[in-house]
Amino acid sequence: MNDTTPKANLGKQTPPESDERLMQACSQGSAEAFSELFARYKQPLFGFFRRRVADPAQAEELTQETFLAVLRGAPHYEPRALFRTYLYAIGFKILRGYCRKVALRAAFWGERTGSLEPAGHDGTDASMLLREAVGKLERTDREILLLREFEELTYAEISELLHLPLNTVRSRLFRARLALRKLLEEPAPVIGLGKLAEFEG
């Protein structure tokens, strides 16, 4: 696994300031604070887009746009929530806009530019079949699962981000996990138990 979570970074480097303090410093014009935030979240945010957008170049552009949006909105930042939630909320809005644009283009021109099937780093069969299985999940369930597993957002943060009740998030996450488990257990051509055993080590 190449992407590193903020928590992992925190464990390694013990950052001097919290994300929220850094963002406040950034809102006052501190370039160092933005650099630190960027260093902490560049890979998680890129992973966020990369798992949802097929074209790596577009994922890069979306990552760039999200950081610039954070910078542009910094003067108006108020630490009412965790910076992480704030960042992913911006990324989520940008991603939604992108998806609408792609869908509109596909509706008119039948293009599948930037197919929304998520791509991965390794091209192994197991990895591809895993992505296929995730792609079969219901859209909101899939999003909740990804936010929980990869972005490591809490139930409350996911609830705030997706504008869903907390209990709905919990039940949908539960449903998504069981559905994915079932999909992974399905016999060939989808990944079988043997593959699952491979994942489980």
Place this chain on the structure above:
Amino acid sequence: MDTRTHPMTQEEVMALFDHELPAERKEFVSSHLDQCPECDALTSQFGAVSAALSRWGVEPLPGELTKRIMESAAKTRSGVKVRAPSIFIRAGLWGGKRWALGGGIAIATLLFLVAISVPSWHRSQDSTSKARMIAQHRISVDDAAVREGVIGGASKQSEPLSTPSRVVDSNGLLHGLGDHAQNTISVDGPLATEEPSEFTSGPMIARTASLSIVVKDFVVARATLDAILVRHHAYAAELTVNTAEGSARTLQASLRVPASELQSALSELKSLGRVENETQSGEEVTQQHADLVARLKNSRETEQRLQAILQERTGKITDVLQVEQEIARVRGEIEQMEAEQKGLEHRVSYVTVSLNLADVFQAQLTTPSPSIGTRFHNGFVAGVHNASEAVLGIALFFMEYGPTVLVLLLILGFPGLFLLRRYRRSLTTA
């Protein structure tokens, strides 16, 4: 899971796995997991799924992009506008609900405008048609009055009036006697019938004058004007009186005054009140008149020669017919030129004076105003009328444009539906 054997929900087991369970439940669920292999297996499944997902790696962010973002950030901080990426998407892009709300507001506004404009349009159409009907009626009524010679100052003239003409404006309103607020007379004055001998020498000037006068007593001024017209053998070619309530009374008239009596007539007109504006102008028509006379003379001679040919020569019947046709054509030209000549000479002998009279408006303190009850009643009646007109207008609008809209919907609906379905399908797969 049976709640009798598992005193918590499966979601609580998952919450424990995710470290999301409240502290007071955490210990209880943990102790249950130690004793319950089924719940423990469920936790293992969650772990397996997480482990499977953890293999979904993502390549590292390219170093070039990191550099680019930091450069863009530096530019943004320094106030430089950074060029948007090629796939730039606005974060604040309107969602479906906002589009629906905006569309709804736009449609409601359109309906409101239609509801307001259609009744007033119908009212204007109604009033126009009514005015036309009234005008037609008044023409027949006033014909008798004109024949009896009782039209304003013109009737008091010593000269006989030619057939007066009433003017119906673009709104179908009649400008003539009998209208309460607006009285108009349009009279064609007597054409000069004298021989043009008086015009053969000296310059011929077609003069016009214009006077704007404010009078203190409008009624007296109106009577004096009539007297002036009679005294100077003048007449009113057109006369309009406005006596609208709540504003000054006005009189607009186009007078024809003999050229020889212009100065004295103007002096007397000026004495009606305070002169606000006076203009005089003249157009020399000597050359025009001389040309006309010469052409008329030539045409008459041509006619005489043709008559002589017709009487003295013999020939084929076709030749005779041709000569007769030529005579008829020349005769027509002669009559046309004679009319032009008379009109020209009339313009010279009668000066056109545009007169505007207005009285000094004095607001009435004792203007009777309707009672509050009456005003409420009138307001209610007007409101009901407007509402019914609005409903009727909307119904008429849909009756008028409904079929067209239906056809357009049929033509555009299917492609639109197809695109919408494709859009939703694409969005769902996103």
